Structures are given as C-alpha cells and as structure tokens.
Amino acid sequence: MKAFQGEQRLRTEGWLAVQDITDEVTEAVRESGVRDGIACVYSPHTTCCVRVNELENGFLEDFAALLRRLVPSDGYYAHDDWERRTENICEEDMERGNGHAHCISMLLGSAGESIPIRDGELCLGTWQRVLFLELDRERDRRWLVQVVGS
Amino acid sequence: MKAFQGEQRLRTEGWLAVQDITDEVTEAVRESGVRDGIACVYSPHTTCCVRVNELENGFLEDFAALLRRLVPSDGYYAHDDWERRTENICEEDMERGNGHAHCISMLLGSAGESIPIRDGELCLGTWQRVLFLELDRERDRRWLVQVVGS
Amino acid sequence: MKAFQGEQRLRTEGWLAVQDITDEVTEAVRESGVRDGIACVYSPHTTCCVRVNELENGFLEDFAALLRRLVPSDGYYAHDDWERRTENICEEDMERGNGHAHCISMLLGSAGESIPIRDGELCLGTWQRVLFLELDRERDRRWLVQVVGS
Numbered sequence: 423m424k425a426f427q428g429e430q431r432l433r434t435e436g437w438l439a440v441q442d443i444t445d446e447v448t449e450a451v452r453e454s455g456v457r458d459g460i461a462c463v464y465s466p467h468t469t470c471c472v473r474v475n476e477l478e479n480g481f482l483e484d485f486a487a488l489l490r491r492l493v494p495s496d497g498y499y500a501h502d503d504w505e506r507r508t509e510n511i512c513e514e515d516m517e518r519g520n521g522h523a524h525c526i527s528m529l530l531g532s533a534g535e536s537i538p539i540r541d542g543e544l545c546l547g548t549w550q551r552v553l554f555l556e557l558d559r560e561r562d563r564r565w566l567v568q569v570v571g572s
Numbered sequence: 573m574k575a576f577q578g579e580q581r582l583r584t585e586g587w588l589a590v591q592d593i594t595d596e597v598t599e600a601v602r603e604s605g606v607r608d609g610i611a612c613v614y615s616p617h618t619t620c621c622v623r624v625n626e627l628e629n630g631f632l633e634d635f636a637a638l639l640r641r642l643v644p645s646d647g648y649y650a651h652d653d654w655e656r657r658t659e660n661i662c663e664e665d666m667e668r669g670n671g672h673a674h675c676i677s678m679l680l681g682s683a684g685e686s687i688p689i690r691d692g693e694l695c696l697g698t699w700q701r702v703l704f705l706e707l708d709r710e711r712d713r714r715w716l717v718q719v720v721g722s
Numbered sequence: 723m724k725a726f727q728g729e730q731r732l733r734t735e736g737w738l739a740v741q742d743i744t745d746e747v748t749e750a751v752r753e754s755g756v757r758d759g760i761a762c763v764y765s766p767h768t769t770c771c772v773r774v775n776e777l778e779n780g781f782l783e784d785f786a787a788l789l790r791r792l793v794p795s796d797g798y799y800a801h802d803d804w805e806r807r808t809e810n811i812c813e814e815d816m817e818r819g820n821g822h823a824h825c826i827s828m829l830l831g832s833a834g835e836s837i838p839i840r841d842g843e844l845c846l847g848t849w850q851r852v853l854f855l856e857l858d859r860e861r862d863r864r865w866l867v868q869v870v871g872s
Contacts, residue, residue: 423573423721423722423723424722425608425609425722426608427688427690427695458725458726458727458868459725459868459870460610460760460836460868460870462610462686462688462764463689464619464686464687464688464695465697466695466697466698466700467697467699467700468624468626468697468699468700473828473831473832474832475768475824475827475828475833476768476810476824477809477810478801478807478809478810479800479809480799480800480801480803480806480807480809480821481799481800481801481824481825482804483800483823484799484800484801484821484824484825485824485825485828488792488793488825488829492638492642492792493638499630499631499634500629500630500631500633500634501628501630501631501634502630503630506630507628507663508598509628509629509630510626510627510628510699512699512854521630521631521634522622524625524626524631524634524635525634525635525638526634527625528623528625528680529579529638529679529680529829530681530828530829530831531623531680531681531682531830531831532623532624532681532682532684532685532686532831532832533624533625533685533687533700533830533848534685534686534687534832535762535832535833535834536610536686536762536832536834536836537762537764537798537833537834538727538762538764538866538867538868539811539868540868541668542729544616545666545764545766545866545868546725546766547765547766547767548766549766549768549810549812550766550767550768566688566695566867567688568608568609568610568688568689568690568695569610569871570609570610570720570721571723571725571870572723572724572725573723573871573872574872575757575758575759575871576758577758577838577840577845602788610760612760612836612837612838614753614836614837614845615847616845616846616847616848616850617847617849617850618775618776618847618849618850642792643788649780649781649784650779650780650781650783650784651778651780651781651782653780656780657742657778657780659777659778659779659780660776660778660849661776669773671780671781671784674775674778674781674784674785675775675781675784675785675788677775678773678785678830679788679829680831681773681828681830681831681832682773682774682831682832682834682835682836683774683775683835683837683850684835684836684837686760687837709855715838716838716840716845718758718759718838718840718845719759720759720760720837720870720871
C-alpha cells in the first residue's frame with residue numbers, strides 16, 4: 423500500500439479565475455507509484471474549491487453569470503458587517519468583503535474531488551479537467567493531492 | 573495499510589443548525605494510527621451533509637438566507653404531497669414536510685468530504701472546520717469517519 | 723491492502739433521468755473483497771454526476787422543478803453560441819446546446835461520491851441510494867467504482 427502527498431502553490435487572478443491543474447495532478451500520481459487507487463485533490467481554503475469539469479471559456483462565462491445571479495456580491499452579508507462581526511477576524515477581509523464567496527463555496531459543495539486511478543492513470547473522461555476555482559479576489563493559494571492505493 | 577472507522581451520534585437543533593465535529597474527526601484520525609492517507613467523513617442521512625468550511629455565525633446566517641431564497645420551505649413539494657406520495661412512507665415526515673430539505677441536500681452536493689492526512693494530522697486550512705449540517709428539523713443523527721492509509 | 727475497479731455502461735433516458743446503481747456498486751464492493759475502506763463512485767462525464775440521496779419520484783420531480791427555475795435551459799449560454807465558440811468542438815452538441823447542463827453539473831458539486839465500507843458493506847443510511855444523474859439529453863454513459871481498503 424502506498425500513500426503520497428503533493429502540494430502546489432499558486433497566485434490566482436481574482437473572482438472565478440480558473441486554473442487547470444490536471445498536469446500537476448497527473449504528475450503527482452506518477453510520482454506516487456500508485457497503479458490502482460484514489461487521488462483526492464483538495465483545497466485547504468474556505469473560498470476556493472477543486473472541481474472536475476470541462477475547461478471551455480464560454481462555459482466559465484456562463485457559470486460566472488449564473489453565480490452573479492444566484493449569489494450577488496453586492497447584497498448584505500452579515501459575514502462582512504464589521505459592526506456585528508466578532509469571530510475569526512482577518513484584517514485582509516476588512517478592506518473587501520467576501521461573504522458572497524463563502525456562500526458560493528458552501529453552495530458548490532465539497533472542498534475537493536476524489537478521482538479513481540487505474541493502471542497508474544487518472545480516470546478522467548474525454549472533456550474532464552481538474553480545475554482550481556478562486557471564489558474570492560486575487561490571492562496566494564495552494565492545493566493538495568493525496569494519492570492512496572497499491 | 574490501515575483502515576479504521578469511527579461513528580458518532582448527535583441530536584441536531586433544527587434547520588441549518590451546524591455542529592463543529594472537527595475535534596472528534598481529529599481524534600478518530602489519531603486513533604486510526606494512519607500517518608498518510610484520507611479521512612472520509614460521511615453523513616448516512618438524506619437531509620444532512622458534512623461540509624468543510626468556516627464556522628462564523630454571520631456566514632451561517634448569510635447561508636441560511638441564501639437557501640431560504642433559492643429553495644423556500646413553503647413552496648409546493650411533490651415529496652410532501654400525501655395525496656400523491658406512494659413510496660418510502662415515513663410517518664414522522666407526514667407531520668412536517670421536508671421536500672425542501674431533500675432539494676437542498678441534492679443541491680449542496682456529496683454526502684461527505686474527503687480530507688487528506690499528512691504526518692497523522694488532517695490537512696485543514698487555517699479557517700477550515702469539519703461541519704455537520706442539519707437540513708431538516710431537530711432530529712437524532714449520526715456521522716461516520718473512515719480513515720485509510722499507512 | 724486491496725484496490726479494485728469496476729466499470730458499468732448505461733444508456734440514459736434524458737434530462738434528469740436518474741438511475742439507481744446501488745446494487746451494482748454493492749456487487750463491486752463484494753467482488754473487491756474489501757472489508758474496511760472506501761468506495762469512490764465516479765462519473766467520467768462533465769454533464770452527469772453520481773449522488774447519494776433518496777430515490778422517490780416526488781422528490782425527483784421537485785428537484786427538476788428547482789433546477790428549471792435556477793438554471794433555465796432556454797437562457798443564453800456562451801457555451802452554445804457557435805458564432806463565438808472555438809474550443810472543444812463536439813459535433814453532437816451543435817444540434818442541441820447543453821450549456822445549462824454544464825452549469826448544473828458545476829453547481830451540484832463533485833463528479834462522484836466517496837462512501838465508507840464496514841464489514842464488507844457500503845455504509846448507506848436507511849433512505850440512501852447511489853444515483854447516477856443525467857444532466858444532458860439521452861446519451862451513452864458509464865460510471866466507475868474504485869474500492870480501496872483492507
């Protein structure tokens with residue numbers, strides 16, 4: 423049984439900027455030596471997520487429009503109300519609220535994705551790519567990949 | 573290779589009550605003896621979920637407001653229409669419908685979260701906590717954590 | 723340590739047709755010989771997903787109504803705008819756009835679900851079933867199950 427962890431750092435380009443990390447995840451799977459198992463790709467941030475989907479600019483534009491409609495950034499967010507907020511104070515967030523980014527993150531689901539590995543390869547479908555999604559502003563971020571198997 | 577499963581029971585406090593289960597999950601990882609691997613934290617209920625996110629009361633209030641707007645509890649739900657419903661009859665649900673809770677559960681995504689483990693510790697980011705979300709009324713619930721690795 | 727992968731093919735019946743694949747997943751877990759571990763059930767498509775939830779027709783009707791309201795199929799989608807689209811050209815999609823299906827897929831979360839296994843059995847709750855959801859039109863599809871554990 424093998425277990426391997428990789429970690430990568432990146433600088434994102436702002437709200438809903440998407441970075442294709444498929445090649446780095448593929449490389450980590452090769453480095454792990456795992457032939458059959460699972461790759462768990464994970465964002466350790468509360469306003470980012472890792473998602474497996476298609477990378478096509480029209481689709482990303484459509485998805486941004488959908489999120490703007492469902493979770494507008496200019497609504498009232500108690501998370502950004504500094505007259506009320508007393509927990510988890512982060513100075514960086516006081517300049518620019520990110521309540522909408524937290525709501526989007528929770529709506530989109532889990533922090534990461536688990537992808538099967540067979541014969542040493544990620545079992546991605548034809549159009550699937552592993553994407554790192556920024557849901558907040560331009561920031562320094564990182565992601566992890568944990569590979570387990572034999 | 574090690575595999576370990578923990579289970580905990582809890583009583584929730586009603587719609588969108590959130591319980592922080594990070595300490596119990598951390599304890600299960602220690603008990604498992606796994607140094608490198610994955611912790612899969614899982615809700616075996618169809619109207620609850622486990623999510624990794626920030627625990628801040630303003631954010632939880634924002635998220636409740638968003639869900640109330642997107643999936644109102646007072647709309648028509650065929651799931652709660654006892655003149656039509658013939659499947660999976662659960663007497664407890666006949667008193668108070670939970671069609672909106674099922675819809676929210678499906679919208680929010682997977683039943684659980686998979687979190688990488690390195691050096692015997694969950695790889696949670698600074699603000700990440702493991703949260704158990706009740707999407708229905710006050711109920712008796714449980715959650716599982718399955719740890720695999722070496 | 724054991725690792726096993728199963729794969730199944732199916733023909734879906736169109737938008738939001740749901741297929742219950744619990745029995746096939748259960749059978750794969752038995753075949754794997756894993757007593758304690760994780761089953762990762764995965765869709766290799768960008769307009770399908772695997773979800774654990776209740777199978778009740780009223781609920782599925784409610785969920786379809788919710789998605790129709792949140793992500794209407796008849797809106798404008800840049801993904802379907804063939805005067806602009808230059809990437810990932812798929813002739814099949816030119817006849818009937820599927821921009822809304824991609825948006826729904828991203829909104830619903832991860833491509834798959836990870837389910838704990840104990841004593842050789844999937845740890846599904848009373849009402850939980852493993853469901854394969856078609857988010858696009860009637861198509862040939864497949865899903866994978868990767869089992870790891872001891």
